[in-house]
Every structure is written in C-alpha cells, then in structure tokens.
Amino acid sequence: MIFMRKALTIAGSDSGGGAGIEADLKTFASFGVHGLVAITSVTAQNTREVRAIYDISPDVVAKQIEAVADDIGVDAAKTGMLSNAEIIKAVAKTVEKYGFPLVVDPVMIAKSGAPLLREDAVEALIEYILPIATLVTPNIPEAEKLSGIEIKCREDAKRAAKIIVKELGAGAVIVKGGHLKGHEAIDVLYYNGKFREYRAPFVKGCTHGTGCSFSAAITANLAKGKSLEEAIGKAKEFITMGIYYGIKIGHGHCPVNQNAWRDIPAEKWRIYEELMILGETLTKLNDAYLLYALPAPYTRSEKDICVLRRGEIKFGAPEELASVLMDRMRKEPDIRSALFVKGDVRFGKSPRDILKSLGII
Numbered sequence: 001m002i003f004m005r006k007a008l009t010i011a012g013s014d015s016g017g018g019a020g021i022e023a024d025l026k027t028f029a030s031f032g033v034h035g036l037v038a039i040t041s042v043t044a045q046n047t048r049e050v051r052a053i054y055d056i057s058p059d060v061v062a063k064q065i066e067a068v069a070d071d072i073g074v075d076a077a078k079t080g081m082l083s084n085a086e087i088i089k090a091v092a093k094t095v096e097k098y099g100f101p102l103v104v105d106p107v108m109i110a111k112s113g114a115p116l117l118r119e120d121a122v123e124a125l126i127e128y129i130l131p132i133a134t135l136v137t138p139n140i141p142e143a144e145k146l147s148g149i150e151i152k153c154r155e156d157a158k159r160a161a162k163i164i165v166k167e168l169g170a171g172a173v174i175v176k177g178g179h180l181k182g183h184e185a186i187d188v189l190y191y192n193g194k195f196r197e198y199r200a201p202f203v204k205g206c207t208h209g210t211g212c213s214f215s216a217a218i219t220a221n222l223a224k225g226k227s228l229e230e231a232i233g234k235a236k237e238f239i240t241m242g243i244y245y246g247i248k249i250g251h252g253h254c255p256v257n258q259n260a261w262r263d264i265p266a267e268k269w270r271i272y273e274e275l276m277i278l279g280e281t282l283t284k285l286n287d288a289y290l291l292y293a294l295p296a297p298y299t300r301s302e303k304d305i306c307v308l309r310r311g312e313i314k315f316g317a318p319e320e321l322a323s324v325l326m327d328r329m330r331k332e333p334d335i336r337s338a339l340f341v342k343g344d345v346r347f348g349k350s351p352r353d354i355l356k357s358l359g360i361i
C-alpha cells in the first residue's frame, strides 16, 4: 500500500477528454495525487463545439462532495464549470462544512465559445463562491466580468485583481494572461497585499483545457502541501509544457497534453537505464555513437536525443547524427535509435534491437 494525497475536482465532464473533469483527473495523476470527482454537468463536447449540456441536480452534486470528504478526505479542491446558481449554492454550502483549500476556476465560456455558466449565475458565483476561495483563477474576460472593469494591459489586470480580493473577498487571485497575446504568457497574482508575476514563453500548440489543467495543477500541488506561490510556479511550468506538446486530435482546438509532465522525465530515465546496461557491451565498438531518442512526439531537437559514446551517456546528440535519426523517425515513428559505426548506420526501435540484429548481444 502507498500513501497518496487527495485532490477533488467539482466540475463538468467534457466528452472530448480535453477539458473539465477529464483534464483535471489527468493533471492530478501527472502530479501523483489521487483524484476525486463531483460532477456538476455532463457536456456533449468535442474539439469544435458543445452540443448539449445536462446539469446534475444540486443535491447529487453536494452528495458527491460529502461522500468523498466524509470517507476519503480532501487535501485540496477546485471548482470548474458550475453551470447554474442552484449548483453554486449547493457547492458553497457543502464545501464550507469541510474547510479544505479551494481553487476556483470561474469558468464562464468554453474555448469553442459556448456559454458554460448561466448569465444569472455570475452573481451567485460572486456572492457564494468567491468569499470561500483560497485562490480564484480568472482569464481576462472573466476578470473583467467579476471586477466590472475593462482589461487592456497588465496594469488593468492588477486593478481588477485588487477588486476581486479586496471587494469580493477572495483569498487570492491570479489573472491569467493567455488572452493578452505577446511573446510571453504573463499571469498576475495578487496575494497577501502583494503582486507577483508568473511568466513563460507564449508557445504554439494546443490550448483546449488550459484553464482547467492549470487550476487542477495548482490544486494538486496545494494537496501535496506546497505553498500557494510554489504551487502556481509548478502549474505554470506544467501548463507551458502541456500546450507545447499538445495532442493533435479533432478538427477544432486540440487539447493540452497533461502526460508530458510525467512522461518525459520517465522516458529519460528509461533511456539512461538501458544505455547504462549496454555501455559495457559497446566499449567493444570503439568509435561508435549510439543514439536513443525520446518517443517521436517528444523528439523536437538534438537535445531530446541521448548519446552513448565511449562509455559516456548524455542528452544532446551531435547535430548531424541527430538529424539523420530524426529524418528516419518522421517516416517511421516507431524507430528511436541509431548506431553509427565505421561510416555505417543502423536503425532500430531501441538500442537493444540494433545490437541484437548485429549479433552483439
């Protein structure tokens, strides 16, 4: 048996697996936290559109929260799509009984443009949910709606943040800058009377589910006992990576890849392990370069390719050799390894495969 922290998401389901409950659970898993759910609404959704919304009864939403909190315990929770005022009131009343840290992602509109919160429910969100929030994570349009001011630049975002904390009673707020296009995605935190900016390069990739995954990542890290500022820092790194390695599916806004955060370090370790075992054998092939790349979707440059040469193992293969392997991987994504020896090159799915085919092992 192992010990695990528990994080709860109170949100809607996205049948396309890109946002909502589905994104939250994948994010929790990526941070090694056990995920709990209270589903507020079922949406029939894909990367292009929301086709139907079916709200769960407020009583059943509350019962889901109670069921997990009474038995399993909740180290931190987040809210996503709350859909209507009745669900909002039920969630606020139930969460208040337990007092766990609560991250509120004030979801109002889906990436595809569909409304996910009824117009009349915004007031309820402000009245019941914001005062019990440890942190609120609005994007620019949401921060405008909550604060009542227009946001055109970072100074406006700071003014809105102050209003959300000082006048609406949230514990802290981070206004996300994904909608203010520029070289950097800059989010502004207002916490304990101070501002702090979180910056990352603005990357091309997939953005369906960014808001859900970002707030879920903060929640997972709070559940693990990190401070609010540390939790946001980790979430920022996580979301930038998730967008960059986004999953190319569907015909609309493709989803964030929550697995990249865990997959890449895990794959790196597997590569080191295999090359360490083979290192001995390869000393026989004196001038050989043995290359081993991360799985194809994660191999973007020579930095993602490990090289074994004269017993030394390191990521960052010589550029000319890396480009030969990457060319081959583009045609055959299962290929991940290349052995360069005496002017000859052999490809394989793994170094072990190549060495076996040569009769070396």
Ligand SMILES: Nc1ncnc2c1ncn2[C@@H]1O[C@H](COP(=O)(O)OP(=O)(O)OP(=O)(O)O)[C@@H](O)[C@H]1O
Pocket: 019, 109, 110, 111, 138, 139, 140, 176, 177, 178, 179, 185, 186, 187, 200, 201, 202, 203, 204, 205, 207, 208, 209, 210, 211, 212, 214, 236, 239, 240, 243
């Ligand atoms: N293209 C991008 N490159 C890097 N970071 C980004 C990009 N787009 C958004 N972000 C970051 O992702 C996080 C989520 O912000 P975003 O503004 O996308 O939320 P959102 O609008 O609520 O998303 P959603 O539409 O999924 O609800 C923030 O940290 C933001 O700065």
Ligand SMILES: [Mg+2]
Pocket: 105, 106, 107, 108, 139, 211, 212
């Ligand atoms: Mg959002």
